[in-house]
Amino acid sequence: MGSIESDYVLRTPIEHRKHYAQFFTPVSLADVMTDWLVKKGDIVSVLEPAFGLGVFTRCLLEKKDNLDIKGFDVDEKIFNESRRIYGSQVNLLNQDYMHNDWNNKYDAIICNPPYFKFHNYDNKKIIDEIEARLSCKLNGFTNLYTLFLLKSIHQLNPGGRCAYIVPSEFLNSDYGRLVKRHLLKTRSLRHIIVFSFEDNLFEDALTTSCLVLCENSEDCETVRFTSLPTLNGTGLIKKCLDNDFPDNVFSREYAFSDLDPDVKWKNYYQECNVSKYGNLVPFSVYAKVMRGIATGANDFFIFNKSKAEEQHVGEEFLRPCVCRCADVKGSVFTEEDYQKLKEADKNVYLLDAVGVEDENVKRYLKSGIADGVDKKYLTSSRNPWYALENRLPSPIWVTVFNRKGLRFVRNQAGVSNLTTFHCVYPQRSLYNDVSDDLLFAYLQTDIAKEIFADNCREYGNGLQKFEPNDLNKGMMMDIALLPDHEKKKIEAMVRDCPESLPVKEIEIILLKYFQN
Template identity: 30%
Template sequence: MPRLVPSLSARQRRRALGQVFTPRLVADFMARWVCARRPERVLDPALGEGVFVDAVEALARRSRWSPRIDSFEVDRTVARSQSGHDCRLLTIRWEDFLLADIATHYDAIIANPPYVRHHELEYGESVLRRIDALAGRRLSRATNLYGLFLVRIASLLAPGGRAAIITPAEWLNAEFGVTLKAFLLERNLIDAMIQFDPSLLVFHGALTTAEIVLLRRGRREGDSIRLMNIKTLDDLPAVNLRGARCVRRDDLDPTRKWSPLFDAARAATPAGRSARTRDAHAATGAAMRLGDVATCSRGIATGANTFFALRESERCKWKISLADLRPCITKAAQLRERQLDAVALRRLVERDERILLLHPRRPLCPAMKRYLAHGRSLGVDRRHLPSHRPVWYMPENRPPAPILIAVFSRGEFRVVWNEARAMNLTAYHGIYPRASDGDGADRRKAKQLFKYLCSAAGQRAIALHRRVYGGGLYKLEPRDVEAVEIPNGLMGTK
């Protein structure tokens, strides 16, 4: 776990520990499922404010049974919130769940593991190797803390035991999730997966889509995995998993993204190895990937956009020649149409948008020398990215991309034909079709790719590879774009 500095505020402390608390409606649903058979031993490995213990105790009182509840917590500042629990049922161990010696196996485990990213973890390699041993494979070292919790939770289930774990849904699509999915499929532990609508912010203050995975030890070989979407928290009390869509375990491929499983528009299509999946991916004749015919690159990162990207008014103020600047799209909102041409670029200049990227000629002219001296006075040359360049004031030099695609979206991803040959910062990725037969033929092929990505079929193909965040937000990384299926022969390549 990350080290805690005594002077941290309560908010900073929660962030450092990855504490994102669970709404009571969610806790009640999870408790009902894990406690359906009145378990004798219950585990909450990340106690927090105790909402899961509250939910289990409420069920126990109504049903007149007395389970033993073990819990783990590293933050003693939450101790005051535990005074209302039934001390006859609850045992709190003030230690790290991943490091603790645990001899017991549990009939029920209910958890909202801490959300701490891998680069903030301070576990030694020996701890990670112990988790690897539980999983029977080497986990990615980019696995976030909740992924490590998931493996240890699964290892502590008694025969017939149940676990309900709520986490961000990112592991369903992320590369580090491949080994987690393979582990859970191999052990035949996944009974159901429930994903909350991306527009629903389940975790207060966290822009992430939430997902509940229900595990059960002792599933039969042919048991299906149930999948369900939840639109609002108010739907949870009435949820009946018997009405969920079912997929076969053998139809799920851990190397593929699983978020499309929950896409209502593709409700009949598992994302896996089956013939149904191949047919779905080939709905438009898809047999190739975009990466077979093009590369996708992130936009240019300047390290100080307000210095390196100028407005026309700033250019005039500093008397900088246009020959020392390149047109550049710096914000997603600057592009509203499918094509960026000279007319659209001129409108951005007239609106005094920040679209002129610094690209000084050698030798430097007096006006440029004055502007760079101004940058040094602001400390721009000492910032991380500029200070690591061979020449601090020269952003990355690359050709303009013929096709731009937005990094973030709340619906379809904007795809733009870059007729004006403008550069792009990180709000857009650049798509570079590979050269083959000469400028004219290459331009026609690039235009075909652009039109496909703009089409309904192309947008459906893109949606299969998007990353899902909270609040209805989607994201694409360059490798996601390169994984998009395209029709065989779209650009004259088979």
Template identity: 40%
Template sequence: MIDNKKKLGQFFTDPQIADFMAKLVTGSNTANVLDPAAGAGAFLKAVHKINDKIKLYSYEIDDKVIKEAKEKCSFEYELNHENYLYAGIDRKYDSIICNPPYNKFQGIKDRKELIEAFKKKYKIALSGYTNYCIYFLIKSLNELNDKGKCCYIIPYEFLNCGYGEIVKKYFLEQKYLKTIYKFDNTLKLFDDATTTSCILYFEKEEHRQINFINITDVEELKTGKFKNIISYNYKDLDHKEKWINYYKPNNEIHHYKNLVKLSKIGKVKRGIATGNNQYFLLNKEKIKKLNLSKEVCIPCVTKSPDVKTLKFTKDDFDKLYHANKNVYIFDGAKAATQEDRNYIKYGEEMKYNETYLTSHRCPWYAVEGKDSSPILISVFSRNKLKIIRNEAKVKNLTAFHSLFLNDKSLENLYFCYLITPIAQEILFLNKREYGEGLDKFEPNDLNNCYVFDVNIMSDHDKNEVLNIYDHLDDTKIEQLNDIFTKYIK
């Protein structure tokens, strides 16, 4: 069952949510309803409860789930024991309701075939990164009768990420999408899945507006009274924007002044990926035991919790080293002694040269050629990005992104800006959400963020900031915030 859970995306819908969605798609004219990924039949049950005259259709591929559904189900419905995505469209439906499987692109073995088929049949050129659930949704939108209704619950990652752009463009051209009920990412809807969730509601007719509803309490579904509704005209929506921003009108970028795109003043890049941390990371004891030379030990911050201060100094690095933390990466390309070469040989005996990353690197035991970064930015965060001034000039693994500025003389000023609440408020307009309050920034999310243009500051304020930098600790952040805020708000 665990296997199928992952492979087939089996996360079953809570009855409260199923009832809400069933109500949306069941009207007085609804004669038939389809669930394309029916599982144990949560939605069919909910629709049948509202109107037992409605003819119910479904698809499901898992024998076990089908058997369970048949044993438990007290009403009739047509079950097609086959892959919905390959089933022909020989019938159209008044309503379609679905909680599809949410497999990421790596788990979709037939994605090339699906992309080709969707291009031909539905005139949409989906990206190879598209989540499995989107294929279900696009097919369903093409199986509706006129005025038909469609309701899907899926992760809302498509609102913000690259593959979602083409999907949003499709919705904007079609104009069937009426409402996106986004569950606040502090709500956990599925016991076993760490995912964000939204309910998409479509009606097959031309709409003028999309409603963006942010649900902070599942009770809102019961009462139908939603606290946070914002509507946008179709013509004002842009498929290239992160739609998450449409939920927060007060945070829009034009509420701030003197900003510049981060990509104009520098570049954020990914940290070093070793391909096998167990082998490549070194601590004091391991270096001693293997008798490795200094040349192959490249100083590095390897995980975010190791860095506890705003500035990471040589002293901080030495403390980690003496505490036997992993603070070096093995760079076999600099092997200087027989012991160094023996460690490479050991890696080959263990077949560490055959993993995806190492086998694509030449030679496999070299460290990726990345410079040490003056400013480090944590990849994952909860409400606050960890920004570190790398005074120790060490390298960093992928737990941190690296920020390189075009003008190196501005590194301290920009660092002081980035640690302030006002800077973080603006950066967070571009975040991705990973469920349960966890936020993630990819390098390009940050490159597309706006930051304050420090060039417009007075010399007096610049000097004041740099003085604070020299004696920086957490208590000085408010003071920095006041200086920057007067230029931005």
């Protein structure tokens, strides 16, 4: 961060910065991004759609004279500070970029757009406008930062260039498909560079970053994808922009016609694990993954033993449930483990009050109404408001966020789970009639995790997230094809000691039948 930005950060409450998504671009990154624009040579008109404190403008003015720079920032506070700093050097406007300036075009556009994890911006109105102006279709969940990008591409003069630094999320998420379709349709995309900084760039977003470089010309047939190891500086990005790709860098060019907007684009910038193995089928052939129970008001619905006693709510009105990932240590969760949590007064119950006539339960429900629990987002859409989602306990759970690869847990206690785990329900048919033991053993292997990793959403700091559908659509070895004697051998291992399986031994068996 430049000193102007760090000074601002020190003086400004974090709530204010979060409200406007004010996370600042490091000067070294702004420097390489502006290089991409300046290399074009004849640029005059420049747009900064999310100006902040103008780090890109400062870099540009050091490299080039006679620039005609326009900047937008919706926040009056930062706008006033920037106006003081830049005076007449920049035409600054205190306006929402998404709703203004549609008819102007620029030689260069550069931006670190606002990234909001949740959709606290009125996306609907702006999505309608973009769809109409760009004649494209977008998903209602499309994140604002990609809408900034699409609008900017639309505002490039012929031959104009734009450089955006954004989270890489859209490359591999569902809503990103239509954005990618547009990048291909306009033929503007030139280079995507994916990387994570040791110090995370999008502090709160926990996501890998990606540099999107575009040009408004149709004379280019290819797009380059580059994926960098974790960076502690921008030297490597600079090299890649000079077409110098060291050995530890993955970089490949693809013809526009070979790029598919409907697949995860990590396929284009990461070596794929799937290709190492044969006879793979979608995981949904063997199991259905669904998210755990969302209560909509955990404080109200979750109970431990002492709260149950205090409120005189009997155990018959409480559904056994695991509420935190940290409460489940190993790969098997037994009835004994559940009892231990209960005795340790951990949260282990969910209120299950539908149709209950008990006076104490009724009194507790009334206290919920008094506190407005019935008016919350999820509860207000349920009938009655305190009904729990109708989700049976699943025999296997899987963790949602992972640092060391997926963790599958055998739920021998038969209890429910909140959203900290996804539920895995084994599916059987004539062709995939394998036991839960065999499926569980497969899921404990590093091979299974490696193959699933092709489908996860990547975040910064080594964090992987799997949505239920990432797993349903992920691949697994078609373990029904294993010969019977191998199946029996693995099942016996599970029966002997499920909590510490000889995983390497199981992998040796799998590799005999599934390695390409």
